[in-house]
Amino acid sequence: MANKKPKKREIVIGFIGNPNVGKSTIFNALTGLHQYVANWPGKTVEKKEGVLYNGNYVFKIIDLPGTYSLTAYTMEELVTRDFIILNRPDVVVDIADASNLERNLYLTLQAIELGAKNLVVALNMIDIAKQKGLSIDTEKLEKILGVPIVPVIAIRNVGLNELVDTIKKVYSGEIKPSPFKIRYDDDVEQIISELQSVIESKNLDFVKHYSPRWLAIKLLEEDLQVQSLFEKADAEEVVVYSKKMAKQLKEKKGMDPFIYFANKKYELINNIIKEVVRKTSVQKESLSDKIDKIVMHPVIGIFVLFGIFFVVFEVTFTAAAPFQDLIDLGITMLGDWIALQLEAYNTPEWLIGLVVDGIITGVGSVFIFFPILFFFFISMALLEDSGYMSRIAVVMDRFMSKMGLHGKSFISLMLGFGCNVPAVMSARSLRDEHDRLLTIMLVPFVPCNARLGVMAFMIGVFFTGLQATLIMLSFVFASFLIIMVSGHMIKRFILKAPLSYLIIELPPYHKPNVKSILLYAWHHTKAFISKAGSIILAGSIVIWFLSAYPFNASSIEYTLIGLFGLAIEPFGRLIGLNWREIIALFFGFVAKEITLSTLVLLYADTSLEGQSLIGALRSALTLKQMITFLTVYAFYTPCLATVATIKKETNSYKWTVIALIYQLFIAVALGALVYYVLTFLGIH
């Protein structure tokens, strides 16, 4: 056998670390464009995977979510911990912030206790530690912890080659990590080993994946997920027994076991720090503190926030506009050209319709989002990477918590005025599952650019000047009101969420990394196109079909959608909507701006020769009809792209459907309310 290439060896590596330690910077520096962004199966947590080719090795790196701990309290922690235990990566790299060892070593100790195989600690930001006047004896730290430690400065690519080498050496067995044992007080050790032997004596199948000592400690901490592991394996007696032992421990130590274990780890960390860290100088007030004095001032902070928000908005929507127009033009031209070609070959009209109105329009409405999302992701990455994002949460908490929302939701709701798609996507910066879902469900009540445009046009048909402005503003005001009331209602009755409190780390500000930001924007935009794109395309084809079949229909009333509109008109009448308006709303589902052109098209037969667009609508609609229609239009189901995004971000059909039904319900209820109030007032 000649010419056989040496087979490349794949090393699976898990990256763990606290938030804001430069984990992504290292991940980006190593994997660059070879990345793949998705969600963890069945979770709303982002999964980032990347590949690095190095000699005969292929590094498959999984960038696990940033966490402070490995309890089961948040989805991020659970994902991280399950990955380390169940997927058994060949090497686990714990990225720690050298300038804040006290907090970062807590996760390191947890990883050691968990029994993470082949642990390597990358000590990032040693330059910042130095600036803070901290000198760290990494060799000594390595000796104490028993795992290799590689000092790095990720943003300057310092130490990354050494990190890669260390990973290879650990993988090949050249370096053998032997993590130190975390010991607790003797009486506690006795309880742990008693429980451990009970666990081992049961010979349960799942236990072999875990460290039995870790299981024992987690049972004592009353970790719900570990408890359920035993319950599922029909070993409830272990859980019952562990609760008894936990009670014993609590009585002995005078505190809850989980507090005891946390306390002891922090004690241990403080002892380690005394050994390895030397303070060479004391730092005065840091630059971050100075900035925070302004940015987080209760009054000035709000102005700063609105200023920054204005810039984000401008950058996202203004910078994207020319590109959008270009794509729009390109798609239209492509559609026309293809239609011409198909006609030349005597293609049946329905097939031309499918290709041009279904497929090309569908693909077009996916790509039209590309520029907006790319610029939006750049803005978001800038806010997140610089450290400002978490300040927003604190500054806005006072106001947003009144609506049952998280401070960070503010950004999502405000972005909604531009476009609901990035607004829904921005909810991912919320760490709490409930906060995220709630924000996603509320964003569509914010009228987007397209909706505002249509509304302004239609209001302009009947009103001018101040009157028009006031009516427009009252719609916007109503949307705030709906968000406020819905926030509480959804939280209490639909999500049944417990009261959540703001708790957020405020990392020191730092200069954003250009490469990281561009990669972030690129990978996330790509992920949107591939994920939501298929739903948008499929939806576009379905809607084309409904509006085109039967193909010999003489006008739209005889197509499926027309028949549907006529069929539900009796119900629509109850809130003052006729079949034309129902169909226009239906087309608004494809894209909000289509509603207007559909309406004009459908009323074309009622308009007089030579009448203008405005004139046609004015003679066709009564004031009451128009206001009712706009009320429904302003708050009903968002466009297809937003719905696809909701599906992508919640990763759940159930929540997508619940969100849609809720929005439809609110819109119809308000429409009815407005209709009957106007009727009562005698307005026609």
Add this chain to the structure above:
Amino acid sequence: MSMMAMPRRNMPLPLSAVPSNTAVVVVSVLGGMGVRQRLAELGFVPGTIIKVINSVGRGPIIVEVRGSRIGLGRGLANKILVQLLS
């Protein structure tokens, strides 16, 4: 001076009542298991020294705990009982 001579210093008070630029030590954390666990993993365990960086009005407060800045909702800060450090 014995500790008994300064009873007011030893009185536990909620973190939310501590003025800016004051160092305190955590005495206990109230509330449900989930909240206490979350706080414990961020380092809010009895005996921890924390510094209130900023606490104004009814908004969230900012503290320094174990080397990092944390923003806490006022409701949450009410649940953390602390003692003033002299």
